[in-house]
Amino acid sequence: MPYERKGKCVYKKYSNDKSSKKPVGCSDTVAKAKKYIQALYASELNESLPNTISPEEQAKIKEFMKAFMKDKQTWVDKYGLEQANLVMYKTAVKKAKEKMKKTKKTMDESKTNLLKELIKDALKNPKKADLNKDGKLSSYEKKRGKAIEKAMMKEEVGELNVYGYQTRHFDICPGATALFKRILDGEFGELNNKLVNKLAQLHDILFIIEKNTIEKGEEEGFDVEYNLKQAKKIEAVIYRLVKQLGLPMNEFGYVQGHIDKIKSYLPMNEDLDLGHQDNEPHMLKADLYRIGKYAMELYKMINQFDKMEGEVDFPHWWQAKIIKAKSMLVSAKHYLDFELKEPQIDTMIKDLDSEEDMID
16 A cells, blocks of 8 residues: 655555545654654565565565666656655565576476486387487387387286286386286276276386486485475375275375385485474474563553554554564464475376376
């Protein structure tokens, strides 16, 4: 909400350039009135901005603000001297958020594409039969490669043909091999072949992610966390198909073991759930108790001023402390809300829509 100062009083300013009849507040001096309007804008800024701004976003905000300051007079002409800085900063935050979101999306797409290529490479002919090493397969080379592949599959331990899909990575999970044999033998009754086929493919993808992590997980710069997130998405779809097929969920207990194996390659100081903990819960609870206690005492102290006649003017620096404390607590609460939120299976499945094309 824009404000306008007239002498010692501050008024609301509407979109039609008219001011409110009654002032928002008045001060003893013009100087105090200027500080009061600054406090109002500071409060509005805290209310309208995101609760968290990352260091990367902060750097981008500075870049945008630097560019805006070169043309500050245009902002002042459009929004007024006292509101120009607020609008510039809000615009800079918005643009920085959009820029970082776009950058993150590009990076995620790049990682996803790399994973897709890894999966595709593993699911196609393991011996490409490229005899002349020219990077292309002639008709003869393709036929020869398929013959080699077929011969190899007969010798591979633990691999199965699940309704037309030939598994390639079940060798790391005897439990999965044994279970799918029982499924193929009809122990669980007549099932949807297409869903069982897809279930086997999802297992292969989970297993190749695990193999990839085991192979490269200890290399510097390797993104284990990304592999873990992808594996958890696959896990969610596996459990959804298991439920759809009506299979006993406890038969698939081995899936969690593979997730744990991937997770074991995370750096020792990395905690995906709640981040690095700087304090013990009981100590934090003591701090929160004191914050609540002082907040109530302050509330009671300020409450008495509501009943007093005349304007009560708190120092700008004092108001800023209250506003900042509120902002920090809200930010801390929202962070913990997000971290403790149960995984949304439907959201994960939606994210996998584009990825499932590779296994159709």
